[in-house]
Amino acid sequence: MSVGGLTKGPADDDDSFDFRIKTDNLRQLRPLVDWVAEQTGAVERLPRVYLVVDANTVRRELGFRLRRRKEDARTDLDDVLASGIATVFAPPFLVQEVEKHLDGWAAKMKVPASRLRAEWISYKGSLTFCLDAPVQTEPARRLAQRDAKDLPYVYLQTNLSAEAILTLDKDIKETGSPTADAAVVVDLRDYARDQSVVVTITTGSVAGISLLVKALLALGRVLVRSVLGIILSLAAGTALWILHRWEKAKAGSSAFGRAWATFKDFVRKLLRTIMRSHSRAKLKWKRLMTLFSKIRRRTLRQFIFAVCAIARKALTIIEIAQRVLSEGHRTRAKRFRSQVRRLLRSDSRFAETSKGWVLQPWAAAA
16 A cells, blocks of 8 residues: 555564655655754764666666566666665766667667667666776776776776675676675665655654644744633633543543554554664665775765766855765864865866856866
8 A cells, every 4th residue: 555655565563564665755855864964963864875887787777677567667776776875877988888789788688779779868867977087906907907898997986985886797896896786786775765764754753743833833822912812722721621531530431542542552653663664774784884894985075076976067165065965974174165165176177167166078086
């Protein structure tokens, strides 16, 4: 059963709900979570993972799209991307690598080449393309000896300090670059689903309470403006107290009592649902962080480059600073915007325009 984006399945136990909330909610609620994190520090920002895809991964994703029976069916990677938990990058080399194989793939998949090409054009829009710069790392040197054409993926992963390259390519995996397979994507998907339950219910509850408090305050302001309002409020309170005492004397048969018991049961299950989803999300994230623990921490310069590449438009200093924090950068700088401004002005890859800062057309992630 689906209600307002919620899909309810069989409960794991009687003390919690089994809601499946669309992972899209995480992307939509991220600005609210960021705002609360910035204003109060009481919640953590949602994480972001950077992945680099190769041509083989693209082929698998296109193959699923062609086989799916429902138009809105998703792969695990689609679900992850919809949540905003991960951003997928690719070197421009990927375009020519895919397009030179499209006709051959279409023949093997037994579909018209035009249909496969249309799916590729659609899929390409979900990727963030960045020029890659050569790096002299041990994995790069090893790969150069085995299959140099795959170097752009390794370069870009190092340039961005991306968590992994999504690939099954034996050469890339065996030469030491951080890679991820379908199992990692499933963990990311499960994390996004559980975290979506936590964030959606929590923010929804807070919003509901805020609206209720505002409504009560507004009503209170209206009532206390007049003597009549005060008299009516006292009379209503007295009537409710008498009614409560009368109903209480009926040994629990009160309609109020039954309604309160139902409400308490609902809240208890909701809290258990949040706790269960939070626990599962924490476990998945711990497993992922163990896998990604060897990745060099992203620098502020890398974060700024990624933010500008993802935006595909000019951004102001304020926007860049906010997005860098949302991407996961942690800072104790008291004048963080000034720090961002100095870095932009000192790096020739960034150019200032009348609308804000943009990447130079020739700029490579490095």
